Amino acid sequence: MxxxxxxxxxxxxxxxxxxxxxxxxxxxxxxxxxxxxxxxxxxxxxxxxxxxxxxxxxxVSGYHDHNAYISALVRSVNNSFNEHGRPDKLIFSFHGMPYRYLEKGDPYYCFCHKTARLTGEKN
Structure with missing residues (x-):
């Protein structure tokens, strides 16, 4: 919307x-x-x-580390692995944001890293 x-x-x-x-x-x-x-x-x-x-x-202000969201990502990744085989590496891609937001303290960049880390740890 x-x-x-x-x-x-x-x-x-x-x-x-x-x-x-x-x-x-x-x-x-x-x-x-x-x-x-x-x-x-x-x-x-x-x-x-x-x-x-x-x-x-x-x-709802964000759910980057919510267990249900991470579990959904893990299921999606595993479904892809089951269909296409397990790759040597998995690349996460997040939409970009100007660096000045990070410099001003916006947490988006850190939230992306945490989502990827938690997903990897559960997989």
């Missing part, structure tokens, strides 16, 4: 019209970072800032 269809605004318009009172904001960015997860939260709160509707909100 952040960059797809419906947009956050369109979805929130629907929720408001249907009088939805509880919303779980669940960005599909396991490794939370300011340009990804935070921008999603900002879009939701910006929408609500100037209207008279305030649903109960819950935000």
């Amino acid at each position: 952040r960059y797809g269809s419906p947009s956050i605004k369109e979805a929130m318009d629907i929720f408001k019209k249907e009088k939805i009172s509880k919303i779980l904001v669940f960005p599909l960015y396991p490794q939370a970072g300011s340009p990804t997860t935070s921008s999603t939260f900002d879009a939701v709160t910006d929408y609500l800032r100037n209207i008279s509707w305030m649903p109960d909100l819950r935000f």
Whole structure:
């Protein structure tokens, strides 16, 4: 919804019209970072800032090290190994982010490393 269809605004318009009172904001960015997860939260709160509707909100801010997520990754990797054989090395690829975010303390880079490490340890 952040960059797809419906947009956050369109979805929130629907929720408001249907009088939805509880919303779980669940960005599909396991490794939370300011340009990804935070921008999603900002879009939701910006929408609500100037209207008279305030649903109960819950935000999921990242799950890079959550056991269920790591287990799902391990299952996916093992399924691939079973289908295609086990390689000598496994390469993890995460979306890029400007280095200045890391310099400013954004944890995304560290979260990516932790996800890869935990997945490797369980595999």
